[in-house]
Structures are given as C-alpha cells and as structure tokens.
Amino acid sequence: xxxxxxxxxxxxxxxxxxxxxxxxxxxxxxxxxxxxxxxxxxxxxxxxxxxxxxxxxxxxxxxxxxxxxxxxxxxxxxxxxxxxxxxxxxxxxxxxxxxxxxxxxxxxxxxxxxxxxxxxxxxxxxxxxxxxxxxxxxxxxxxxxxxxxxxxxxxxxxxxxxxxxxxxxxxxxxxxxxxxxxxxxxxxxxxxxxxxxxxxxxxxxxxxxxxxxxxxxxxxxxxxxxxxxxxxxxxxxxxxxxxxxxxxxxxxxxxxxxxxxxxxxxxxxxx
Numbered sequence: 001x002x003x004x005x006x007x008x009x010x011x012x013x014x015x016x017x018x019x020x021x022x023x024x025x026x027x028x029x030x031x032x033x034x035x036x037x038x039x040x041x042x043x044x045x046x047x048x049x050x051x052x053x054x055x056x057x058x059x060x061x062x063x064x065x066x067x068x069x070x071x072x073x074x075x076x077x078x079x080x081x082x083x084x085x086x087x088x089x090x091x092x093x094x095x096x097x098x099x100x101x102x103x104x105x106x107x108x109x110x111x112x113x114x115x116x117x118x119x120x121x122x123x124x125x126x127x128x129x130x131x132x133x134x135x136x137x138x139x140x141x142x143x144x145x146x147x148x149x150x151x152x153x154x155x156x157x158x159x160x161x162x163x164x165x166x167x168x169x170x171x172x173x174x175x176x177x178x179x180x181x182x183x184x185x186x187x188x189x190x191x192x193x194x195x196x197x198x199x200x201x202x203x204x205x206x207x208x209x210x211x212x213x214x215x216x217x218x219x220x221x222x223x224x225x226x227x228x229x230x231x232x233x234x235x236x237x238x239x240x241x242x243x244x245x246x247x248x249x250x251x252x253x254x255x256x257x258x259x260x261x262x263x264x265x266x267x268x269x270x271x
Contacts, residue, residue: 001070002050003183010187015194020045027069029056031076032132032146040080040136046197047078048190054148071153072127072171073186076146079197084141090205090243091197092117092131095145097208098196099129100215102189103149107176112217115236115245115261119149120217124170126150145193151182205243213238218263223247227259 004024008016020041028034028051035049053069067074085091096113103111103119103126112120119127127149134142150171173180199207213219218236225232225247234249244255 002052002186006181006183007050007187007190010184011191012195015046015191018044018046018194018198019048021047021049023049025049025051027051027053027055030054030146031074032130032144035076035078035144036132036134038078040134040140040142041078043080043140044082045080046194048075050075050186067148067150068153070182072151073147073149073182073189075186075190076144077190077193077197078142078144080136080140080142081201083201084139085201086204087242088133088141088143089131091143091145091200092129093212093239093243094196094200094205094208095129095131095147095193097211097215098192099127099147099149099189101211102185102192103172105188106172106180106185107178108172110175111215113212113215114217115239116243118217121170121175124168126170126172143197145197147189147193149185149189151180151185205241209239209241218245218261222264224262224264225256225259226262227256232256 002024007024008022031049031051031054035047038047041047051074054067054074093116096117096119099119100111100113108121110121111126114120117129118125127147130146132144136142150169152173153171172185216238219238221236223234223236232247232249232254234247234254237246237248240246240255244257247254247256
C-alpha cells in the first residue's frame with residue numbers, strides 16, 4: 001500500500017511549502033480527471049493526488065493507460081501558473097526529464113524518453129505522461145500533469161487486461177538491483193516534478209532541452225510519422241527549441257508538432 005507519510009517525507013522543504021493539498025486515494029477513474037473536478041486553487045500552488053488503482057486511466061490521444069492495482073504509480077499534479085508560459089505544450093517534455101532524473105536516482109541508468117510523452121527502457125514502455133489544462137476566470141491557466149509508471153507488475157502482464165496492448169511493457173523493478181518501495185519512488189518523482197514545473201514557469205523548455213536529447217529514445221531511428229494532413233518518413237533527430245520532433249527526410253529537415261509515430265521494425269505505434 002502507498003504510505004502517505006513516507007511519500008511526504010521524500011519531498012523537499014520547497015516542495016512541501018508549495019502544496020495546497022495532498023491526497024492518496026484507493027480507486028478513481030483517473031487521477032487527472034479527479035483533480036480537474038476540484039476547485040481551482042490560487043496561483044503558484046500545487047495539488048497532488050495518487051491512487052492505488054485507476055479504472056479509466058488515460059493516455060495521449062485518449063488511449064487507455066493500463067496498470068494493475070498496487071503494481072505501479074498513478075499520480076497527478078495540478079499547478080496554477082503565476083504567469084502563463086509561452087509554450088505550455090512543452091511542459092510535457094520538461095516533465096519527462098524530471099521523471100527520468102527521478103528514476104535514475106534509483107539506479108535506472110537506461111531510462112529513455114520517447115517523444116512526446118513516453119518513458120522507455122530498451123524497447124519496452126515503462127510509463128507515460130499526460131498533460132491537461134484548464135483556464136479559470138482571470139485567464140489563469142491550471143496545468144494537470146498525470147504520470148503513470150509500472151513499478152513491479154510481476155506476472156500480471158499476462159492477464160487479459162493487457163490482451164489488446166500493441167506494444168511491449170516493462171517495469172522499474174526488472175531493471176534495478178535494489179528492492180523498490182513504491183512510496184519512496186512516488187515521493188521522489190513528485191519532488192522532481194514540482195521543481196521541474198517551477199523552473200519551467202521561469203525559463204521554459206530551454207534548461208531541459210539538452211537532458212531531453214540525452215534521454216531521447218527515438219534519436220537516429222528510422223520512423224514513419226502520420227500527421228493530420230500528411231505522412232513522412234526519415235530519421236529522428238532530437239527536438240528543437242519549441243519542442244517539435246526533428247525528422248531528417250530525403251527532402252530535408254521536417255518538424256513534427258503532433259502525429260502518430262511508428263518505429264520501423266518495432267512493435268508499437270505510440271505517440
């Protein structure tokens with residue numbers, strides 16, 4: 001079971017001082033949805049919720065996020081900006097860096113990020129990030145960051161719950177030597193995300209771009225991209241200053257801001 005006290009003790013003083021609410025729930029349809037249904041808090045304040053199980057977890061493009069009860073981390077963080085960022089969509093990329101840094105602290109030196117929102121180890125998906133946003137009176141923007149991470153799924157990946165997933169999954173415990181405590185992992189991830197959001201609010205994507213490119217799982221892979229108005233193929237070449245995926249095609253450099261990505265030869269079409 002998640003231990004609220006242990007999670008809270010893993011937070012820095014800065015993170016604790018910025019919290020307006022901190023909830024650990026048993027079952028919810030979606031932690032992002034739950035936070036979106038709460039009253040908007042004042043600017044510069046955080047709200048955090050974790051759940052042992054989500055019955056309707058969401059991923060990007062309304063894809064379903066599947067995680068068995070008490071086998072992973074399902075959390076969401078809401079923050080109302082003091083000043084609205086210029087490129088809010090890039091917060092997902094910055095958050096990815098924060099999560100990767102947190103997981104590295106537990107010995108996961110092979111963690112990678114797949115543009116725009118997936119967390120990978122090797123050729124398998126470890127977790128993902130979903131960003132929602134709300135606009136309140138006074139043009140206040142509240143961002144909700146949802147993070148799902150498989151910590152120790154054991155044999156449950158063979159159950160019917162995973163029958164329709166068309167990509168390979170993995171968990172954190174399979175890739176580290178130490179026995180993990182989900183509460184400690186959750187607290188470390190939350191602490192990193194809070195500091196990431198505060199820095200993003202001040203500096204945007206720029207201070208995270210080098211680390212993102214270091215973690216880039218797609219780099220140099222041959223990919224096919226399906227966008228609303230066209231398709232293209234080429235080699236992935238990192239992200240630009242606006243968070244777009246750079247793709248080197250036979251006709252030159254193209255920038256992708258949204259689309260579905262297929263890695264040639266891989267068993268997945270996430271993105």
